[in-house]
Amino acid sequence: MPHPQDHPVPALSDVDPTAWREANRRLLAKAIGEWCFEDMLKATGTGDGGYRIDLDSGTTYAFRATPGAFGWLRVEPDSITRTATSMLGNSIAQPAWDALKFLMEAASTIDSDASTVATYFTELSTTLAVDAARLTHGGETAAELRALGHTELECRMTGHNLLVANKGRIGFSATDVRRYAPESAQTLTLRWVAVHRGLAEFRGTSELSENDVLEAELDEETRIRFTTVLQDAGVDPQAYVWMPVHPWQWDHAVQTLHAADVAQRRVIPLGESPDAYLPGQSIRTMANVTEPSRHDVKLPLKILNTLVWRGIPPHCTMGAPVVTQWLRGLVERDPYLTDECRTVFLGEVASVTVRHPYLSTLDETPYQYLETLGCIWRDSVTARKDPGERVRTFASLLHVDAAGDAFVAELVRSSGLDPELWFRRLFDTLLAPILHVLYRYGVTFNPHGQNTLIGYDENDVPVRLYLKDFVDDVCVSFTDVPERGPEPDGHDHVLPRKHPSIIKQHVVDQVFVGHFRYLAPLCAEQLGVPEKTFWRLVRRTILDFQKRFRKRFPELEGRFAEYDLLTPEIPRYGLNRDRIVVTRYGDRALRHALYPNGTHPNPLAEG
Numbered sequence: 001m002p003h004p005q006d007h008p009v010p011a012l013s014d015v016d017p018t019a020w021r022e023a024n025r026r027l028l029a030k031a032i033g034e035w036c037f038e039d040m041l042k043a044t045g046t047g048d049g050g051y052r053i054d055l056d057s058g059t060t061y062a063f064r065a066t067p068g069a070f071g072w073l074r075v076e077p078d079s080i081t082r083t084a085t086s087m088l089g090n091s092i093a094q095p096a097w098d099a100l101k102f103l104m105e106a107a108s109t110i111d112s113d114a115s116t117v118a119t120y121f122t123e124l125s126t127t128l129a130v131d132a133a134r135l136t137h138g139g140e141t142a143a144e145l146r147a148l149g150h151t152e153l154e155c156r157m158t159g160h161n162l163l164v165a166n167k168g169r170i171g172f173s174a175t176d177v178r179r180y181a182p183e184s185a186q187t188l189t190l191r192w193v194a195v196h197r198g199l200a201e202f203r204g205t206s207e208l209s210e211n212d213v214l215e216a217e218l219d220e221e222t223r224i225r226f227t228t229v230l231q232d233a234g235v236d237p238q239a240y241v242w243m244p245v246h247p248w249q250w251d252h253a254v255q256t257l258h259a260a261d262v263a264q265r266r267v268i269p270l271g272e273s274p275d276a277y278l279p280g281q282s283i284r285t286m287a288n289v290t291e292p293s294r295h296d297v298k299l300p301l302k303i304l305n306t307l308v309w310r311g312i313p314p315h316c317t318m319g320a321p322v323v324t325q326w327l328r329g330l331v332e333r334d335p336y337l338t339d340e341c342r343t344v345f346l347g348e349v350a351s352v353t354v355r356h357p358y359l360s361t362l363d364e365t366p367y368q369y370l371e372t373l374g375c376i377w378r379d380s381v382t383a384r385k386d387p388g389e390r391v392r393t394f395a396s397l398l399h400v401d402a403a404g405d406a407f408v409a410e411l412v413r414s415s416g417l418d419p420e421l422w423f424r425r426l427f428d429t430l431l432a433p434i435l436h437v438l439y440r441y442g443v444t445f446n447p448h449g450q451n452t453l454i455g456y457d458e459n460d461v462p463v464r465l466y467l468k469d470f471v472d473d474v475c476v477s478f479t480d481v482p483e484r485g486p487e488p489d490g491h492d493h494v495l496p497r498k499h500p501s502i503i504k505q506h507v508v509d510q511v512f513v514g515h516f517r518y519l520a521p522l523c524a525e526q527l528g529v530p531e532k533t534f535w536r537l538v539r540r541t542i543l544d545f546q547k548r549f550r551k552r553f554p555e556l557e558g559r560f561a562e563y564d565l566l567t568p569e570i571p572r573y574g575l576n577r578d579r580i581v582v583t584r585y586g587d588r589a590l591r592h593a594l595y596p597n598g599t600h601p602n603p604l605a606e607g
Helices: 017-037 099-110 114-137 149-152 174-180 210-217 220-232 247-257 259-263 315-330 335-341 395-399 407-415 419-442 500-528 529-551 575-583
Strands: 046-047 050-054 059-066 073-075 081-083 091-095 191-196 199-204 240-245 267-272 277-279 285-288 296-298 347-356 374-378 392-393 452-456 464-467 475-477 570-572 599-601
Touching: 017 059, 017 073, 017 114, 017 174, 017 575, 050 529, 081 267, 099 114, 114 210, 114 575, 149 277, 149 392, 174 247, 191 220, 191 247, 199 210, 199 240, 199 315, 210 240, 220 267, 240 347, 240 374, 247 259, 259 267, 315 335, 315 347, 315 374, 335 419, 374 419, 392 395, 395 407, 407 419, 407 500, 419 452, 419 464, 419 500, 419 529, 475 500, 500 529, 500 570
Parallel strands: none
Antiparallel strands: 046 050, 050 059, 059 073, 059 081, 081 091, 191 240, 191 267, 199 347, 277 285, 285 296, 296 374, 347 374, 392 452, 452 464, 570 599
């Protein structure tokens, strides 16, 4: 198996000019497709698969595209041309590749302000730099990726498909990207600190004490070393909660925002633990590669990436073990989920919460300053998977290697199954647990491609679902659902409650719009499964599950309509539009809710 650092992304300046143009060309096509999809721009058909966008700047972009599900246009990167009136008054169409120039020329049409566009330019430019470095130096083939473990495969992924600037990472320098970003595949060690119990609170599930977590995460020699540091400082070691801190965060947030606490020995640095970690796509969640069965660690980073500041809210650290305990009590007593589906819920089993002693008392403090210190420990994939089982993120199916081969096509070919049969296995594996939890309990996760993992057998056939990221991503309907039993909201609000139409929208947006929209054309091109057939198989999976569910729980049949996934139109939620047009970059006290902007036609509505 290749070592995680065999194919690191090198210095961002080490980029071939040809690769820069190609990265731009691909991102330009993505930007045109997604911004039209979100109704930020209007594409007019010109016949024979051609389209044009007329910008307020007087420039026209023309391109070829294939219409896809939900009204999406899949733009061909090599077909894009740009036409602008020259100084001599003539208009000449030229091949277009510059995504940054397109942003500048489209800004007034999109109706964004200069400050927003300049900041978004930074996110787009950083994303391009990483993409171009990857193209310059290549990577594994789809066949080689099949041999990688879960953690190593995560480092080969390229970010959320829905977002154009999906690697913006405002706050990271180029050196930070090379050191800490997942595509660099550089292992890191974590700093540990002791935080006085006047500031910090440990929480764990019922089977985990504070000492249990420390004994599981730190070897005896390291625990003795850390204890000696506190004794030498003249403090009582038992008066402090121990926790890891990301080294970047220690330098850029803890020693600055918490300087008073460090100076007054309320926060005491203990040193580094010996274990090496690799970051996942979220950057702030890391897997232990020295002792893979140890917990994953989720740590705050004061960087802006994929729409929000990547801290961890105190209500999340406080609520994580509580929500995990409640979910386990719910799902592990459900024989369908545990015995038939064998679904794995990667629990957030322990946490440390640290509230800022000064800024937390100020009304309307921007949330980026309140989420700088804390941690969550989560079950690792390695600790829960079967011997010989391969676990990969749902998002990995969309990966395409340098030769243009899709990872999903490699897995299907490896399995030896007919493609349509393989996809039926995938859809059953993915959707059955999600639909069961939705219909029976009125609960949904945020099942995007990084939170949702698929377990495969030795032949690369999907066999079961893994789910993670519960607190703040698990939502419950505000309707009365007796099957849920007592909920963990007696004191603090830890479960977002939403209308059933919003609850089911998480499934629609994250699974169907956010992943199947891209997966369907890959299957058509590389596996010979037409897009209409793809969506027909998804619809059949839903209807077959409803038939089985109806037999088990006839009294709950009304919930199919309550959480209607087959409606002809679905609300359109634009993540790119939200950043560039709606939210922009103003500091906010709270993360905000998205609001719909029009609708999409639903391909699952067709019989």
